[in-house]
Amino acid sequence: MxxxxxxxxxxxxxxxxxxxxxxxxxxxxxxxxxxxxxxxxxxxxxxxxxxxxxxxxxxxxxxxxxxxxxxxxxxxxxxxxxxxxxxxxxGHETTVNLIGSGTFALLEHPNQLARLQAEPVLIKTAIEELLRFTCPVEMATERYAREDITLAGVTIPHGELVMAVLGSANRDAKYFDNPDELDIARERNRHLAFGQGAHYCLGAPLSRLEGQIAIQTLLQRMPNLSLSIPSEQIRWRGGFVLRGIEALPVSF
Ligand code: HEM
Incomplete structure (x- = not known):
């Protein structure tokens, strides 16, 4: 692309x-x-x-x-x-991770997969939910505190390095009902998978579209898609910033 x-x-x-x-x-x-x-x-x-x-x-x-x-x-x-x-x-591995880990998440939640197959119109909310749930960019790039700031009882002094874990914010129970559940029709879903503010992802509309087309087409063309190894054997790549799997062996 x-x-x-x-x-x-x-x-x-x-x-x-x-x-x-x-x-x-x-x-x-x-x-x-x-x-x-x-x-x-x-x-x-x-x-x-x-x-x-x-x-x-x-x-x-x-x-x-x-x-x-x-x-x-x-x-x-x-x-x-x-x-x-x-x-x-x-723009490369980020979208690859959305498609790879997103498909893996669906295969691990057969009821959600079946619902998406039965109601393809849910693809938009499904992609938002897969972005929240799998969080392809787990951590934002570094920031520095412009002033002393106290968050959850911890004071971050002016000038200190701050690493924001987007994957954790996306599971915050204050903002998401049942945050550890995958719900492809989730309504209240202001996730941070594309960051926030001045550095909000430039490629967000493109990767949303790529994710919607790729996953929808995959499910249409391969309605019997399933994992061909036990899910515990799926290996996650190392690294702090990007979150994705090494490979997704499937049968179809
Ligand atoms: C699922 C796919 C993607 C995810 C999850 C994602 C996530 C993010 C996140 C979290 C940030 C903000 C980082 C921060 O604040 O430190 C960001 C920034 C950025 N993204 Fe994406 N991204 C994706 C796809 C893409 C694509 C396809 C492109 C380009 C074609 C792209 C281009 C950029 C650029 C240029 C920035 C920097 C923006 C700036 O600093 O002003 N991204 N992305």
Whole structure:
């Protein structure tokens, strides 16, 4: 999806996918320096694409970035590259986790799965609930207290680092009825899966749509979908920020 939005030609999809996968998995390697040649290839490829769009604009995001103006000032090539890399990092594994852990949550709650299959119109509230329940971005990026603040009897001094655990907020019994239950028709659901305030997720509408289309299509095409290993054997990836499973073996 992100390749299409950026304007990567379909013939280069496999190559682009290989490079971005390697780049996105950099933090899993003990020695990420191995990835430098791959990252250089990806950078070289993107630079060529930027140059081609400058010469001949088309209807894609790279063209929009090339043409973007702010008080007469164009984005430099480095700024465009930084924006593309931000979108790749922020927009890839997050949505993958929503689809993967969301499907896993449904398979673990057969009554909710059956309800969604019987009432596909619930897909919108179902995706909101899967966002709340699985919380693909478990923790926000770091914040610093601008003043002393007391929360639940604990004073955080001015200037201290604060790590907000969105996954925990999404299970707050003050805001959600039966927070540990999966309810695909939940009405009161002001979850924090996309953050809050100035840094609210730029890709929220896109990933909601991707989640709705992917999960609905999966359930329509594979009505007998089930886990092919016991759920205790599903392995969660390590790390603090992103929350997702390594693989979801299924039968259909
Ligand atoms: C289910 C999928 C996604 C989830 C759960 C998610 C979650 C989040 C969260 C929690 C934040 C705020 C982080 C913070 O406040 O520290 C955020 C920010 C951001 N997200 Fe997403 N995201 C998703 C998909 C995407 C997609 C598809 C894109 C781009 C195509 C994207 C682009 C961004 C960007 C650029 C920011 C930074 C916004 C800023 O700082 O102003 N995200 N996302």
């Amino acid at each position: 992100i390749g299409r939005i950026l304007g990567v030609p379909a013939k280069d999809n496999a190559k682009f996918h290989r490079w971005t996968q390697a780049f996105l998995s950099a933090s899993n390697f003990k020695n990420p320096f191995f990835l430098i040649p791959t990252i250089m290839s990806l950078l070289g490829y993107l630079k060529k694409l930027i140059k081609a769009r400058r010469a001949q604009p088309t209807d894609d995001l790279i063209t929009a970035l090339v043409l973007a103006r702010d008080e007469g000032d164009h984005l430099s090539e480095d700024e465009i590259l930084a924006m593309i890399f931000l979108l790749l990092v922020a």
